[in-house]
Structure formats: C-alpha cells, structure tokens
Amino acid sequence: MELLSDLRCIMGIVISDIENNRGTTMTIEFEIPTADLMEIENHAADQNGKINKNGKIILIIIAAMCLLICICSVVCIATGMLGIGSVVMERKPVHDVLDEFMIDIARDDVEAAYDLFSPRAQRQTNFSDLERMSQGNDAVIFEGYQSLKVQNINISASLNTDQNQPQGSVATVSGVIYYDRGETGNFEAVLEKVDDHWMLFSIDLSVSPSEFRDMSG
Numbered sequence: 001m002e003l004l005s006d007l008r009c010i011m012g013i014v015i016s017d018i019e020n021n022r023g024t025t026m027t028i029e030f031e032i033p034t035a036d037l038m039e040i041e042n043h044a045a046d047q048n049g050k051i052n053k054n055g056k057i058i059l060i061i062i063a064a065m066c067l068l069i070c071i072c073s074v075v076c077i078a079t080g081m082l083g084i085g086s087v088v089m090e091r092k093p094v095h096d097v098l099d100e101f102m103i104d105i106a107r108d109d110v111e112a113a114y115d116l117f118s119p120r121a122q123r124q125t126n127f128s129d130l131e132r133m134s135q136g137n138d139a140v141i142f143e144g145y146q147s148l149k150v151q152n153i154n155i156s157a158s159l160n161t162d163q164n165q166p167q168g169s170v171a172t173v174s175g176v177i178y179y180d181r182g183e184t185g186n187f188e189a190v191l192e193k194v195d196d197h198w199m200l201f202s203i204d205l206s207v208s209p210s211e212f213r214d215m216s217g
Contacts (some may be wrong), residue, residue: 016098031034045055061174079200082214090153090171091153093152094153094198097116097191098187098200099147099148100112100143101113101116101203102148104116104147106143106145108134111129113130114127116200117201118200120201121202124160124174130164134168141177143204144179144181147174147177147178148175148187150173150175152177153171153172154172155169156172157170158192166191166192169193171190171191172190173188173190174186174188177205185205186206186207187203187204187205188203190202
C-alpha cells in the first residue's frame with residue numbers, strides 16, 4: 001500500500017469524444033516509473049520467497065513427526081514381540097524348577113530343594129525352614145503331588161538398590177498345583193536368573209481349607 005501511495009501518475013488523461021450511438025468514451029492512461037515497478041516486483045518476490053520457505057519448514061516438521069511416530073510404533077511392536085517370545089521360551093525352564101522343588105520336598109530331599117534357591121535367597125532362607133516345611137503340618141501340601149501348571153508369568157529386568165531383592169532377569173509366576181487324589185492348590189513364586197539358569201527366590205503354596213482337611217484326613 002505504501003508503494004502504491006508513492007506512485008506518480010504521469011500525465012495524461014486523454015479524452016476523446018467519439019460521437020456514436022454509445023455516447024462519449026473516456027480513456028485514462030497511467031504510467032508507472034520503471035524503478036517503482038521493479039521495487040514492487042522485488043517486494044512480491046521476497047514475500048513469495050518467505051511463504052515458500054515457511055511452507056518448506058512446515059513440511060519438514062510434519063515429515064519429522066510422521067517419521068518419529070513410525071519409529072516409535074516399530075519399537076513398541078518389536079519390544080512386544082520380544083517380550084512374548086521371551087515368555088514362551090522361559091515358561092518351560094521356570095516350570096521345571098518349580099516342579100523339581102515340589103518333587104524334592106515330597107521325597108523329603110530337602111538338600112536338593114534348597115539347592116534350587118539362588119545364593120541371594122539362601123542368605124535369607126534357612127535350611128531349617130525347608131526341613132520344617134517337609135516334616136511339619138505343611139508337609140501335607142506336598143503329599144500326593146502330581147503336577148503343576150504355570151498360568152501366569154511375567155518376566156522383567158530388575159535393578160534394585162536393595163541387594164536383598166531379586167536382581168537381573170526376574171520371573172513372577174503363579175499357577176495351579178494338582179494332586180493325585182483330585183485336589184488342587186495354588187502357588188506364587190519369584191525366580192531370578194543366575195548364570196543363565198532360573199533359581200527360586202521365594203515360593204508360596206496354598207490350598208483351600210476344605211481340601212487341606214481332605215488331604216490331611
């Protein structure tokens with residue numbers, strides 16, 4: 001607008017009267033100095049350049065955001081697939097440790113059962129605790145043991161400042177215990193990997209009161 005206000009109109013207004021049926025025709029001509037015209041063109045070019053530059057920046061930002069979303073999606077999918085694969089691969093080794101523990105206690109082989117615990121767990125679990133488990137009132141929980149089934153398993157990487165807690169690869173599992181008389185019980189256990197082998201950190205066994213009476217009676 002400032003440029004247009006500075007434009008100078010050079011001369012002339014040529015008016016010619018033309019006698020015809022349509023009346024008088026007026027022609028007005030304006031001449032714009034070349035320097036001002038170039039300034040207008042340069043200003044328009046600058047504005048177009050700024051618009052194009054801003055447009056490119058916006059497109060780059062949008063493309064970067066799309067790329068970031070794609071990368072995050074791929075990472076999440078890959079992590080999920082690895083997690084599922086890890087659970088499938090580790091389910092049997094974890095099951096075997098728990099199964100061996102139940103068999104050892106049922107056979108009153110406390111030493112073998114104690115060896116299934118990690119060094120960290122052994123520092124906190126006395127050998128005499130397992131002896132009482134195999135010979136006391138709780139011994140009925142192991143009598144007639146047939147098998148167990150891991151129903152839920154969660155494998156995670158743990159790094160705890162409390163060295164009394166499981167570290168590294170940790171498996172938290174729960175499931176059902178089956179007995180040869182048809183009774184069932186439940187278990188919850190935590191295992192940690194030591195030298196690429198799963199070892200018990202803790203285990204909790206339970207049966208319902210009615211089944212416990214049936215098993216003990």
